[in-house]
Amino acid sequence: MTDDLTIGLDAGLQPPMENGEVVFEAPWQSRVFAMAVSLHESGVFPWSEFQAQLIEVIASADAQPGDGEYAYFDHFAAALQELLLHKGVLENSALDARTAAFADRPHGHDH
Amino acid sequence: MSENPAALRAEALESLLIERGLLTTEAVDEIIVRYNERVGPMNGANLVARAWTDPEFKARLLSDATAVVNELGFEGGQVDKLVVVENTAEVHNVVVCTLCSCYPWAVLGLPPKWYKDPAYRSRVVREPRAVLAEFGTEVPAEKAVRVWDSSAEVRYMVLPEMPRDWALEDTDTLAGGVSRDSMIGVTVL
Numbered sequence: 001m002t003d004d005l006t007i008g009l010d011a012g013l014q015p016p017m018e019n020g021e022v023v024f025e026a027p028w029q030s031r032v033f034a035m036a037v038s039l040h041e042s043g044v045f046p047w048s049e050f051q052a053q054l055i056e057v058i059a060s061a062d063a064q065p066g067d068g069e070y071a072y073f074d075h076f077a078a079a080l081q082e083l084l085l086h087k088g089v090l091e092n093s094a095l096d097a098r099t100a101a102f103a104d105r106p107h108g109h110d111h
Numbered sequence: 112m113s114e115n116p117a118a119l120r121a122e123a124l125e126s127l128l129i130e131r132g133l134l135t136t137e138a139v140d141e142i143i144v145r146y147n148e149r150v151g152p153m154n155g156a157n158l159v160a161r162a163w164t165d166p167e168f169k170a171r172l173l174s175d176a177t178a179v180v181n182e183l184g185f186e187g188g189q190v191d192k193l194v195v196v197e198n199t200a201e202v203h204n205v206v207v208c209t210l211c212s213c214y215p216w217a218v219l220g221l222p223p224k225w226y227k228d229p230a231y232r233s234r235v236v237r238e239p240r241a242v243l244a245e246f247g248t249e250v251p252a253e254k255a256v257r258v259w260d261s262s263a264e265v266r267y268m269v270l271p272e273m274p275r276d277w278a279l280e281d282t283d284t285l286a287g288g289v290s291r292d293s294m295i296g297v298t299v300l
Contacts, residue, residue, distance in 0.1 A: 023220075023221045023222075023223065023224070026118060027118075028115070028117060028118035028121040028122065029121075030143050031121055031122075031125060031139055031143070032121045032124070033142075033143075033146075034138075034139040034140075034142035034143045034146075035121075035124065035125060035128065035134060035139055037142045038134055038135075038138045038139055038142055039128070039133060039134065041138075041142075042134075042138075047263070048263050048264075051211065051213070051263035052263070054211050054212070055210045055211045058210070058212075062229050072212065072224070072227045072228075074117055077117060077120065077124075080124070081124065084128075089131065090124075090127065094127055095120070095123055095124060098123035098124075098126060098127055099116075099119050099120045101123075102119050102122055102123055102126075103116075103119055
């Protein structure tokens with residue numbers, strides 16, 4: 001099983017799924033995307049609220065001078081976290097602590 | 112080798128949300144499979160092929176694409192309102208989301224990287240012909256270019272023109288020739 005989701009095609013006479021462009025560049029990007037869709041589907045937020053948050057994050061990122069590679073999924077993940085903080089279903093302290101705990105795992109930890 | 116901070120944070124987020132009963136690993140996995148296998152531009156390509164072969168279907172698609180997509184039961188939820196715009200001898204249409212990345216998932220899958228790029232988002236509005244030329248699409252001067260800005264409320268898909276030398280075959284064969292980029296409007300067939 002591949003880690004990247006490939007959806008799409010280039011111009012030309014190709015069956016639409018055949019020459020997939022990499023939409024996600026790392027597994028974490030596909031999981032963050034799927035988390036947002038799942039939370040929306042289970043009624044944690046309407047998609048429009050997520051969209052509004054994403055627009056805000058991207059607008060402030062667009063206003064910064066560019067530093068090369070455009071990190072769309074960093075913005076996507078930031079928007080999801082912000083929205084969950086606003087909704088009170090997540091606290092930064094808990095997320096920071098869990099992230100730090102995962103960072104301290106011994107190398108080679110299989111997750 | 113240290114782990115990618117974004118990946119760590121995403122993993123931490125998932126584990127917290129699971130702990131709090133807001134997510135399950137299975138639900139996340141299912142959505143990834145859904146978008147990998149069942150939501151994609153083949154859905155839009157099928158609409159295009161049917162529109163080319165069935166004038167009545169085409170009229171409905173152009174007047175109320177949302178209803179057509181709902182009837183067909185396409186997955187990919189976030190299409191509140193889908194509008195299909197038709198390329199003709201007079202008009203070439205191209206779609207963008209200037210603010211973020213709104214895109215008709217149900218018919219085109221997830222957007223390609225360049226669609227989300229600030230360069231495409233700003234330039235296609237300012238200088239659409241130049242951007243189209245970079246995709247290899249030269250629009251004749253006498254043809255108008257219309258740029259449609261997708262939003263969370265309305266998403267657009269282009270109905271490309273069928274090349275004159277294509278035969279009106281069965282819709283599966285025709286759909287196989289319809290590219291994603293032609294339905295965003297950055298290329299023609």
